Amino acid sequence: MNPLGLYAPGTSPLHRTPAGPKLLGLMVFVTVVVIIGTVPWLAGACGVAALGYLVARPPWTRVWQVLRLLIVLAVLVGGLQLWLVGLEPALVTVLRLVAALAAANLFTLTTRIDAVVAAVEHGLGPLRRFGVRPEQLGLLVGLTVQAVGTLAAIAGSVREAAVARGAGRSPTAFAVPFVVRTLRHADELGEALAARGIGDAANDAANDAAGDSGDTGDTDGPADHRAPGAAR
Amino acid sequence: MITYESVGHRYDDRTVLDDVTLALPEHRVGLVGANGSGKSTLARMVNGLVRPTSGRVLVDGLDPTEQGAAVRRRVGFVFTNPDSQIVMPTAGEDVAFSLRRTVRNRADRAARAAEVLAAHGLEGYADHPAHQLSGGQKQLLALCGMLALDPDVLVCDEPTTLLDLRNTRRFAEILRGLRQQVLVVTHDLDLLADFDRVVVLDGGKVVADDAPAPAIRHYRDLVA
Numbered sequence: 001m002n003p004l005g006l007y008a009p010g011t012s013p014l015h016r017t018p019a020g021p022k023l024l025g026l027m028v029f030v031t032v033v034v035i036i037g038t039v040p041w042l043a044g045a046c047g048v049a050a051l052g053y054l055v056a057r058p059p060w061t062r063v064w065q066v067l068r069l070l071i072v073l074a075v076l077v078g079g080l081q082l083w084l085v086g087l088e089p090a091l092v093t094v095l096r097l098v099a100a101l102a103a104a105n106l107f108t109l110t111t112r113i114d115a116v117v118a119a120v121e122h123g124l125g126p127l128r129r130f131g132v133r134p135e136q137l138g139l140l141v142g143l144t145v146q147a148v149g150t151l152a153a154i155a156g157s158v159r160e161a162a163v164a165r166g167a168g169r170s171p172t173a174f175a176v177p178f179v180v181r182t183l184r185h186a187d188e189l190g191e192a193l194a195a196r197g198i199g200d201a202a203n204d205a206a207n208d209a210a211g212d213s214g215d216t217g218d219t220d221g222p223a224d225h226r227a228p229g230a231a232r
Numbered sequence: 233m234i235t236y237e238s239v240g241h242r243y244d245d246r247t248v249l250d251d252v253t254l255a256l257p258e259h260r261v262g263l264v265g266a267n268g269s270g271k272s273t274l275a276r277m278v279n280g281l282v283r284p285t286s287g288r289v290l291v292d293g294l295d296p297t298e299q300g301a302a303v304r305r306r307v308g309f310v311f312t313n314p315d316s317q318i319v320m321p322t323a324g325e326d327v328a329f330s331l332r333r334t335v336r337n338r339a340d341r342a343a344r345a346a347e348v349l350a351a352h353g354l355e356g357y358a359d360h361p362a363h364q365l366s367g368g369q370k371q372l373l374a375l376c377g378m379l380a381l382d383p384d385v386l387v388c389d390e391p392t393t394l395l396d397l398r399n400t401r402r403f404a405e406i407l408r409g410l411r412q413q414v415l416v417v418t419h420d421l422d423l424l425a426d427f428d429r430v431v432v433l434d435g436g437k438v439v440a441d442d443a444p445a446p447a448i449r450h451y452r453d454l455v456a
Contacts, residue, residue: 006321007359112321112322112325113320113325114324114329115338118332142319146319146321153315185316188311191276191281191316192316194281195281195307195308195311196304196377196381197304197305197381200305
């Protein structure tokens with residue numbers, strides 16, 4: 001299972017907030033959490049994140065997954081910090097970590113990747129004139145999130161195969177097939193994206209942007225003639 | 233209409249395809265042959281994933297090497313492994329991803345994606361995590377991702393290799409009902425029984441080109 005969790009469908013106000021403002025809100029929240037360094041304020045930030053979960057009401061199993069991860073992390077990091085630098089700095093670090101991760105996970109739980117990709121594309125739209133391709137960056141965000149789950153799945157099956165051959169502890173028995181399968185997955189993914197016209201779309205957009213200095217929002221070009229939804 | 237005009241392909245000094253000339257106007261065409269016979273390479277040339285080193289391929293008169301984008305808008309491609317074709321976390325998002333150039337409005341896109349899913353046996357799965365679908369459902373999802381683009385041609389490279397019997401039949405059933413021209417590379421000879429034409433490749437050459445029954449008989453003799 002993907003440790004980052006994924007979208008959990010729902011109808012709460014957090015689900016209904018558009019992805020763009022929500023992403024911006026998350027960025028502000030995390031920035032504030034990094035800047036402030038006092039225990040009460042950070043505890044407050046954790047409270048805000050917890051409140052978010054109460055509003056969004058994701059399934060308990062999903063919340064428990066995150067909570068478990070956060071507890072393990074808090075104990076490990078907190079313990080180390082306590083031993084190295086003392087109680088207060090340890091608390092600050094742990095609370096900061098918990099608040100930021102909890103908020104980020106809440107974002108993942110309540111936002112479709114599709115919407116995140118669209119928001120990133122929309123937000124970066126004005127940079128098009130400087131040669132930035134928002135579609136490419138949006139896709140990059142989507143694929144990055146997906147890659148976490150994919151790599152975890154590959155690691156899981158490679159580990160099983162190694163155990164089945166009695167090589168459960170050998171680092172090479174894990175590393176070699178893991179790298180090979182990851183590269184192979186990358187190849188197949190590349191082919192599948194090309195077949196779905198992804199590289200083409202970027203070229204179309206670039207051509208259109210070059211040929212049409214006016215409305216850069218419409219980059220469909222010839223694709224319009226073949227739009228299955230064009231009839232609507 | 234897919235046309236191969238004396239198409240050859242070689243990696244260094246290994247010849248994968250040797251002077252293949254074919255005109256494929258039929259609605260449903262199968263490609264069979266041993267591993268390494270060149271059938272996947274032949275199929276990949278249809279949307280420009282692989283370019284011929286000699287000769288040329290034409291899809292409705294367009295050359296995938298020169299007009300790749302235009303050809304890929306006409307040609308959908310389903311691969312063997314659905315895991316590498318699904319790029320978004322939920323089934324609905326993945327189909328919507330195919331539509332993001334053609335349907336601007338996000339709500340329309342989601343609705344259209346749900347329609348496509350429902351039309352191909354995945355009704356109600358729009359919000360379902362894509363990687364928790366069964367193998368058969370994932371391949372259906374990969375197919376939906378392509379059909380959402382409403383291509384004229386659908387190329388499938390061993391689409392049923394990872395599927396069980398039930399899902400293989402279901403996939404075949406869906407292929408049967410498509411308006412698209414279908415070109416299927418497969419080792420599953422039953423899948424081709426009611427096709428219009430089957431081409432058998434061996435060592436990069438066409439060795440049989442006939443109705444399914446005689447073509448498959450030739451392929452079996454080749455192996456025997």
